[in-house]
Amino acid sequence: MILRDGQQYGPYNEQQLQQHIRDGVISKTDLAWTEGQFDWLPIQSVLDPIARSGNLCPQCKGPLLLQVENPQRSTGIIVIVLGILLAPFCVGIILLVWGWSLSSETRRTWHCRGCGRMFPA
Numbered sequence: 001m002i003l004r005d006g007q008q009y010g011p012y013n014e015q016q017l018q019q020h021i022r023d024g025v026i027s028k029t030d031l032a033w034t035e036g037q038f039d040w041l042p043i044q045s046v047l048d049p050i051a052r053s054g055n056l057c058p059q060c061k062g063p064l065l066l067q068v069e070n071p072q073r074s075t076g077i078i079v080i081v082l083g084i085l086l087a088p089f090c091v092g093i094i095l096l097v098w099g100w101s102l103s104s105e106t107r108r109t110w111h112c113r114g115c116g117r118m119f120p121a
Contacts, residue, residue: 003031003040017043034113037065062114066121069107076103 001010002017004026012020020026021043031040045066057064076099083095108121 057112060115064110072102
């Protein structure tokens with residue numbers, strides 16, 4: 001499935017996606033979802049590990065999918081709000097900086113579509 005401008009299209013197989021990308025119908029930055037995926041990811045991260053770079057799981061030799069998470073985003077937002085509320089005091093500035101650093105943290109992992117194992121990117 002492809003998500004573009006809030007509209008879902010598909011399903012497409014890998015060959016159809018490659019053809020649509022070559023024709024300019026679909027951009028590599030559009031979002032894609034495949035069975036077993038937790039979230040919508042850019043088409044490039046769905047196709048490239050499989051079709052172009054050949055990243056395979058060292059255990060089962062299944063295809064690897066790059067997943068990007070932002071685990072501390074909600075905590076960071078709460079700390080930023082507290083920092084805004086406490087801005088008249090010196091501690092507010094510290095909370096703003098800490099909240100921003102928490103909310104911008106990302107974690108990248110490779111997820112095996114065959115066996116489900118995860119590897120650091």
